[in-house]
Amino acid sequence: MTNALLVLGSANADLVVEVGRRPAGGETVLGGDTVVLPGGKGANTAVAAARVGASVALIGAVGGDGYGSLLRESLESSGVDTALVKTSERPTGIAYITVTPDGENSIVVSPGANADVSESDVDALSFDGASVLTCSLEVPLETVIHAIGAASKAGVRTVLNLSPVAELPTETLQQLTVLIVNEHEAAQLADDWRDLLELGPTSAIVTLGSRGAAVVAQAGIVEVPSIEVAEVVDTTGAGDAFAGALSARLTEGDDLVQAAKYAVKVAALSVTKAGAQPSYPTAAEVG
Ligand code: RIB
Numbered sequence: 210m211t212n213a214l215l216v217l218g219s220a221n222a223d224l225v226v227e228v229g230r231r232p233a234g235g236e237t238v239l240g241g242d243t244v245v246l247p248g249g250k251g252a253n254t255a256v257a258a259a260r261v262g263a264s265v266a267l268i269g270a271v272g273g274d275g276y277g278s279l280l281r282e283s284l285e286s287s288g289v290d291t292a293l294v295k296t297s298e299r300p301t302g303i304a305y306i307t308v309t310p311d312g313e314n315s316i317v318v319s320p321g322a323n324a325d326v327s328e329s330d331v332d333a334l335s336f337d338g339a340s341v342l343t344c345s346l347e348v349p350l351e352t353v354i355h356a357i358g359a360a361s362k363a364g365v366r367t368v369l370n371l372s373p374v375a376e377l378p379t380e381t382l383q384q385l386t387v388l389i390v391n392e393h394e395a396a397q398l399a400d401d402w403r404d405l406l407e408l409g410p411t412s413a414i415v416t417l418g419s420r421g422a423a424v425v426a427q428a429g430i431v432e433v434p435s436i437e438v439a440e441v442v443d444t445t446g447a448g449d450a451f452a453g454a455l456s457a458r459l460t461e462g463d464d465l466v467q468a469a470k471y472a473v474k475v476a477a478l479s480v481t482k483a484g485a486q487p488s489y490p491t492a493a494e495v496g
Contacts (some may be wrong), residue, residue, distance in 0.1 A: 211338045212290055213460035214258055215365075216453070217331070217356050218251020219323040219347030220269045220284075220294065221302040222276035223445065228307045231315060235319060240307065245276075246484040247283035248304055249323070250345035250372060253446045256486045257453025257475060258343075259288040265453075267288035268330055269348065269358075270322040276301035277322070283486050293334060297322035302347070312480060323348050324491060328355040336363035341386075343368040343456040345449070346375050354381050366459065369410075372451040385447035387465065389414045389452055398465030401452055402430060412465055416451055418444075421473045424466050433469045436477045446485025452478040453489075469473040471495065 226240040249258075255267040267289050271277035273296045276424065279299065284291050302321040309316045326348040332355075336342075342360040344353045354377065358368050361384035367398050368387040371377075375416070384386070388410040395415045399405045402425050405413040413425040421435035454475035459467035474495050482488035 213338065213340050214263045214265040214456050215268060215334070215336070215339050215342045215360075216251050216255040216258065216265060216344075216456070217268045217326070217342065217353060218254060218345040218346065219249035219302055219318075219320070220252035220271050221249035221304040221318060221323070222246075222279060223248035223304045223306050223349070225306045225308060225314060225445070225484065228309060230309060231307055244483070246281070246487055248446060248485040249280070249302060249407070250347050250370065250449050252280055252284055253449035253485045254266075254343055254370070254453040254456070255289045256284060256287045257450040257479070257489045258457040260489045261454055261457050261475060261492045263457035265457070266293050268293045268326065269335060270295045270297045270325045272297055272299055272322045274301055276303065281494045285358040287486070293330070295325070295330065297325040299325055306445060308443055308445065312444050314443065314445045314466050316445075318347060320347060326352050328352055331356045331359055336360060336365050338367050339369060340460050341366045341456050343370070343452060344485050345370040345372055345452070347373065351417060352377055354378060357381050357384050368452065368456050368459070370448065372448060379409055385410035387414060389416065389455070391416045391418075391448065414455070414465070416448060419477075422451070422469050424469050427463065431466050433466065433473050435473045436494045438477050438481050441480050443483045443488065444480050446488065447476045447479050449485060450479040450489055
């Protein structure tokens with residue numbers, strides 16, 4: 210293994226429809242035409258990191274179907290190593306996404322092949338040459354727990370985007386170099402952002418949407434403001450863009466605040482275009 214960054218997580222086909230508003234229970238609303246785009250928190254994170262220049266491999270699974278090909282094509286054309294993306298008997302994961310005029314999204318995920326990402330996939334990989342492992346939680350929790358343990362024992366820094374939110378063993382939290390949560394997740398986990406460190410991670414980042422992010426370390430909290438963007442088109446995958454860009458910069462030797470400053474820019478630029486992976490900027494576009 211020669212990739213500095215390993216990403217463990219999901220790969221989904223995003224079926225996106227624009228709606229004026231979301232339907233209430235038992236209600237039907239008409240939306241726009243369905244657009245199919247490559248997504249999934251793991252694949253998004255890997256693509257965001259690769260676009261800004263990281264050497265990155267995704268550990269994941271897709272089905273042997275057209276959506277699987279769409280995902281492989283997006284990953285590979287962005288420069289992500291897909292040698293560790295297996296083809297499962299199950300269909301490629303699908304995310305059903307509605308986007309409202311303010312750019313906000315809501316998502317239902319059908320995991321499909323992502324449910325097949327297993328502890329043995331982690332055991333099969335080598336951490337040689339890797340400096341960061343970044344995980345998110347649309348693949349089985351036991352696989353993520355196993356990977357974080359293995360990476361930590363191998364001396365590889367570990368980043369976890371706690372999305373979607375789940376309960377983790379204390380030992381796993383203690384093996385984390387960086388815990389990434391949004392404001393709502395942070396509020397569920399601790400009364401005060403400083404208290405996130407008492408859960409076990411060496412550091413934490415609270416993402417604040419259009420306001421940027423807060424880096425929480427033993428030395429204190431540093432708020433990193435976002436950049437202004439002209440128009441918010443679609444926020445889908447902005448958190449994954451942040452996690453990918455942050456991880457990429459960590460492999461390049463940035464400290465956490467420097468990496469977060471870069472990552473808020475990447476996340477902000479990502480909301481100016483539709484979709485997740487298609488919206489991620491290159492290093493040249495970030496400037
Ligand atoms: O974080 C955004 C992603 O969540 C989407 O691309 C969708 O696939 C879901 O996994």
